[in-house]
Amino acid sequence: MTLGSRNTEAQLVSVGNPEPTQWQMYDRPPSFTHTVALPNQTITMSDGTKLFVKVSLPGFSANNPEPGPFPVVLTQTSYNTSVGQFVPEVGGANEFLVTRGYAHVVVDVRGTGNSAGNWEAFGDREQADYLEVVEWVVEQPWALDRIGLEGISYLGITAILTSQHNHPAVKASFPIVPIGDGYRDIVFTGGNVNATFIPSWMALVTGLGLLPVELLATDPASFLGAVPDRLTGALLDFQVPTILKALLGEEETVFDEGFWEIRSPMEGVDDINVPTFVVGGLFDLFQRSEPLWFERLNGRVPTKLLIGPWTHIEAAGVPSNGLPRDGVPTLDVLRLQWFDEYVMGLDTGVDDQPDVTQYVLGLERYETATNWPHPELRAERFFLDSDGAMSLDLPADGGEQSTLQQPLNGLCSFSTTQWTAGLTGLIPLPCLEDNRTSELAALKFELPAIDDGIYLNGPMQADLWVSTTASDVQLSVRLDILDPDGTTQPITNGLLTASMHSVDESRSRFVNGEMLQPWHTYRASDRSPLTPGEIRKVSVEIFPSSVWVPPGSSLLVSVNTSNVAQGVPPLLTALVPSLLGVMTLHTGPETPSSLTLPVVPVDNLQLP
Structure with missing residues (x-):
């Protein structure tokens, strides 16, 4: 399905899969001096x-x-x-x-x-x-x-x-x-x-x-x-x-x-x-x-x-x-x-x-x-486990992980480079290229790449079951390539305040029955602060990318409670319902926190 907009609902589309073409050079010399x-x-x-x-x-x-x-x-x-x-x-x-x-x-x-x-x-x-x-x-x-x-x-x-x-x-x-x-x-x-x-x-x-x-x-x-x-x-x-x-x-x-x-x-x-x-x-x-x-x-x-x-x-x-x-x-x-x-x-x-x-x-x-999203894309749901693993299998037992809600996370991360239009990328600071420092307190999950690696191409979605001791929480979901030496390479990220979780499914993107890109309404009437201790499912839109995670590396998913470089709560949501507290991520059969990823067969790539 396509993604809808304010004035259009999502539409079913039929995607063919002819062979992609390769670039041919074009040249026309100047005719004036x-x-x-x-x-x-x-x-x-x-x-x-x-x-x-x-x-x-x-x-x-x-x-x-x-x-x-x-x-x-x-x-x-x-x-x-x-x-x-x-x-x-x-x-x-x-x-x-x-x-x-x-x-x-x-x-x-x-x-x-x-x-x-x-x-x-x-x-x-x-x-x-x-x-x-x-x-x-x-x-x-x-x-x-x-x-x-x-x-x-x-x-x-x-x-x-x-x-x-x-x-x-x-x-x-x-x-x-x-x-x-x-x-x-x-x-x-x-x-x-x-x-x-x-x-x-x-x-x-x-x-x-x-x-x-x-x-x-x-x-x-x-x-x-x-x-x-x-x-x-x-x-x-x-x-x-x-x-x-x-x-x-x-x-x-x-x-x-x-x-x-x-x-x-x-x-x-x-x-x-x-x-x-x-x-x-x-x-x-x-x-x-x-x-x-x-x-x-x-x-x-x-x-x-x-x-x-x-x-x-x-x-x-x-x-x-x-x-x-x-x-x-x-x-x-x-x-x-x-x-x-x-x-x-x-x-x-x-x-x-x-x-x-x-x-x-x-x-x-x-x-x-030949198309976007990729014609051979399938939406695959990977469940998060309390031991930091990601799997296609739903965990047999429930679990939870908690982290302190930090309102200033991400000050020195690749997000700072992206959301300053690339200007800070001209500064040779390691934390602007490698996200490890900004994600020290994050909840982390790994999906190892085996065989020919993992090829993702398209939008993504995190469905997180969360609770907080506060009245609201920002949810920042970051994806990186985790290399064997422990360094990370940025891929993409998503950000959502939990009280703004309302989704219009008629405008959201579904692929093979899985929602892959949520359409949030962001209307004042749909805003719903959390009750401290309430467990709520929150669907976070993660912006599209195209990445191959090579064998020996892993897809690293970090869940944090802010990304100040990308966005800060307006005072309406920051002061009235406090964002200071402890966020808990719940996993397991009853609270199946997961990521839905746009998986494309690796044989579509010309691997080295």
């Missing part, structure tokens, strides 16, 4: 707000663009086009594409960079702007009515949302690490507010917009009002109020209400009718949703999925994304072939490229498949 910037301009929206835009055209000298018309690449950024001149990944002209015959249009979304207005992070008015920008582009004399949308992170999200308007000029989309569900992916994972990335990201967008210096030369009157508008918007209207509401537990923010539906692009996935190539990362901020985009688009429009071993900034090439590798081309080449086929209208053979390409941890290589 220069990327030529036109004078800066503004676009006036229907409400009078002016958006700042930079246009780059192909040319044969530094100051003389060719007149065109050209097919267009459109990027819409919140990170300031002025910065994009020096860091193209956040909103600058892509010379690789422009010298191959594309015009590149880059726009500051409202309230950011050099654009006027107030920023509200994918709010209704900003999303309406996307369509008006497309309409402006096709009216320009240098533009054909053939547009490709692209970008990384925020820029990739604007590409996804713009494609949902279904303007006939939009022919293709190439979003890199795009969000799907803002609430579940990152902001309130498991009912916990992300205090690591989200505040710093909002500060970054605000800071990069405080000095709209290029606007001074383009529109001095707008410049004089821009900085006060930025400060007022940040302090009183959106950024600071939103963070405070989240931390203080304001119900319309901390529960899954309309605010989050608007900012969850996956809710509009069925409106997309253009070919879409999705790039994701196994350790990205939006790790959960990137393969879901492929799943929901596959069979309706041409779509491809590439998932690398990346954090958020590594997907952008900081310090490197490691491509080309194992036959997989660079992102520039992949984007060129995608746009050449669907925007420029060339015959590139892109349909014959692999549909799904994933890096497999442990194997340390890219592998291709």
Whole structure:
């Protein structure tokens, strides 16, 4: 079954299993020698707000663009086009594409960079702007009515949302690490507010917009009002109020209400009718949703999925994304072939490229498949035993293990690297790469890999029977490869506050009769604090991954009571029902704590 969303229930699907294809190189040399910037301009929206835009055209000298018309690449950024001149990944002209015959249009979304207005992070008015920008582009004399949308992170999200308007000029989309569900992916994972990335990201967008210096030369009157508008918007209207509401537990923010539906692009996935190539990362901020985009688009429009071993900034090439590798081309080449086929209208053979390409941890290589989840996936339930073992057999006797509830666990773990978008990964601290230190007090379970090892590919679920001496408990479930020398390699993790355990089974993913990915409701009316001593089953969603655990190593599962890097309880849940106490995990026939894993036959891999 697929995973549902707020507006759709899970659906039964029939998955075929043809042979996967391998990557074939594509190459088209430059047809122009220069990327030529036109004078800066503004676009006036229907409400009078002016958006700042930079246009780059192909040319044969530094100051003389060719007149065109050209097919267009459109990027819409919140990170300031002025910065994009020096860091193209956040909103600058892509010379690789422009010298191959594309015009590149880059726009500051409202309230950011050099654009006027107030920023509200994918709010209704900003999303309406996307369509008006497309309409402006096709009216320009240098533009054909053939547009490709692209970008990384925020820029990739604007590409996804713009494609949902279904303007006939939009022919293709190439979003890199795009969000799907803002609430579940990152902001309130498991009912916990992300205090690591989200505040710093909002500060970054605000800071990069405080000095709209290029606007001074383009529109001095707008410049004089821009900085006060930025400060007022940040302090009183959106950024600071939103963070405070989240931390203080304001119900319309901390529960899954309309605010989050608007900012969850996956809710509009069925409106997309253009070919879409999705790039994701196994350790990205939006790790959960990137393969879901492929799943929901596959069979309706041409779509491809590439998932690398990346954090958020590594997907952008900081310090490197490691491509080309194992036959997989660079992102520039992949984007060129995608746009050449669907925007420029060339015959590139892109349909014959692999549909799904994933890096497999442990194997340390890219592998291709015909679908996601993997066509040969089976959901296998492994029961936890009080002696630390994992088995397909239900333990004959009941047992329990307890640990002190620690609100600050995970400060120095690989989760810190993931949820700072990869920034702390640039710091050579062993505890940021090996999770042993952060899991010293965790309850641990091992599944040894024998024969040809264990191959997991897809989402996962932990069903934990727990009790606490407090009124609530965070449950952090972490998966690692445990090597023979005792070191660990991170795979993935899940986080859930037990009082938010309500699951809508009609929207959850089932595979061969086992629930493999729960859909939590996160409604205020469904929140249910625990009575001290009450034993409750809590299903924790563990974000998808692809990993081969080699023979001699083990799959290590750690159950802990917090992961502060990924999320902290808002004050609504942290102070009223205390989280300080002792958590007990129950196992055995009556309380069968278990993990359901996406097991794929190892013969699907090319083992060394």
